[in-house]
Amino acid sequence: MTKIVSAKIQKKSGKASKKSFKQTLQDFDKNKNKNQNKINKNLKDPSKKPNKYSKVKNGSNNVTGSTAVSVPSSSATSAPSSSLIQGSSSKLSSLQHQFLKKLEGARFRTINEELYTTRGDVAFQEFQRDPSKFEIYHKGYRDQAALWPVNPLDSIIQWIISCHKKATIADMGCGDARLAASVPNKVHSFDLVAVNTTVTPCDIAHVPLATGSVDIVIFCLSLMGVNMPDFIKEALRILKINGILKVAEVRSRFGDNKGILAFNKFLQRAGFEVKAHDRMAQNKMFFEVECVKMTDEGIVDDTFELKPCQYKKR
Ligand code: SAH
Numbered sequence: 001m002t003k004i005v006s007a008k009i010q011k012k013s014g015k016a017s018k019k020s021f022k023q024t025l026q027d028f029d030k031n032k033n034k035n036q037n038k039i040n041k042n043l044k045d046p047s048k049k050p051n052k053y054s055k056v057k058n059g060s061n062n063v064t065g066s067t068a069v070s071v072p073s074s075s076a077t078s079a080p081s082s083s084l085i086q087g088s089s090s091k092l093s094s095l096q097h098q099f100l101k102k103l104e105g106a107r108f109r110t111i112n113e114e115l116y117t118t119r120g121d122v123a124f125q126e127f128q129r130d131p132s133k134f135e136i137y138h139k140g141y142r143d144q145a146a147l148w149p150v151n152p153l154d155s156i157i158q159w160i161i162s163c164h165k166k167a168t169i170a171d172m173g174c175g176d177a178r179l180a181a182s183v184p185n186k187v188h189s190f191d192l193v194a195v196n197t198t199v200t201p202c203d204i205a206h207v208p209l210a211t212g213s214v215d216i217v218i219f220c221l222s223l224m225g226v227n228m229p230d231f232i233k234e235a236l237r238i239l240k241i242n243g244i245l246k247v248a249e250v251r252s253r254f255g256d257n258k259g260i261l262a263f264n265k266f267l268q269r270a271g272f273e274v275k276a277h278d279r280m281a282q283n284k285m286f287f288e289v290e291c292v293k294m295t296d297e298g299i300v301d302d303t304f305e306l307k308p309c310q311y312k313k314r
Helices: 021-044 094-117 120-129 132-145 152-163 178-182 228-238 257-270
Strands: 004-006 055-058 061-064 168-172 186-191 199-201 214-220 239-250 272-277 286-293 309-311
Touching: 094 120, 094 132, 094 309, 120 132, 152 178, 152 214, 152 239, 152 286, 168 178, 168 228, 178 186, 214 228, 228 239, 228 257, 257 272, 257 286
Parallel strands: 168 186, 168 214, 186 199, 214 239
Antiparallel strands: 004 309, 055 061, 239 286, 272 286
16 A cells, blocks of 8 residues: 655755755666666576576567667666566566566655755756656656545546636646546646647746636646745746636645645735635545635745655555
């Protein structure tokens, strides 16, 4: 069973960070490359007793003992996850499968942690430099989400279909853009990497939409960067007056009830009227708030922080 816990990791501001995002991921990649080399060696080593795994088809040739693991050329510095292993994952031994699962899990947790402890613009540069990180992150995210009793995106989709069919929507941090695919509305989908042509790749602190152009802004589990107040500023900019902001977040990021009230206050000072909050109070995992933009004259507290969230190793 998946457990999302509030992180004990220290939050780092972009400047104060002891280790840069880039550095951390490079260190991680180094270790993962070592591990991947072991896998590759194991798969290639002709001294190992030949078995069904050492014979793979490569193009039109039957190649014995050739590598069964292909590393995407776009990501020479990154170890592949099993999702990136082409045509061979079903032929791996169960031990190799377990090892790859662990590798994948570790990479997912590292990328997740980095997204919560770095600025959005830095994350954007990093994901653009190496889009395979997005794939690894989302494979891990999907695996986790499959174990949740409810996915907050489902209730947001239902809410839009039943109450706001005609609204123009901005989905900030859209992931695989399931929201856009599930509602009849005009949806502008934004994320660090575009999974398809409906998504615009960008940092959600700066989306390419006109001021006052949308009716609803959604952040579903996507207030991840340490400069989260910049994302709220951007939501205020693109929302029409009387437009709706909807946030769903991991409950443990607020600490306790006081943290939830502090978040509501932060939104009120920013210029929102909090309409409904904690509709999902019976849900111990997620918190949801819906509010309406009342003014452009609010004050967004740049120092406001949410705790990072960690997916516990299982
Ligand atoms: N909202 C989606 C995905 C949630 S995962 C869903 O509910 O299914 C969080 C998403 O936010 C990830 O896809 C991540 O890439 C994105 N994200 C985090 N910080 C971002 C930023 N600064 N700019 C754009 N996207 C961001």
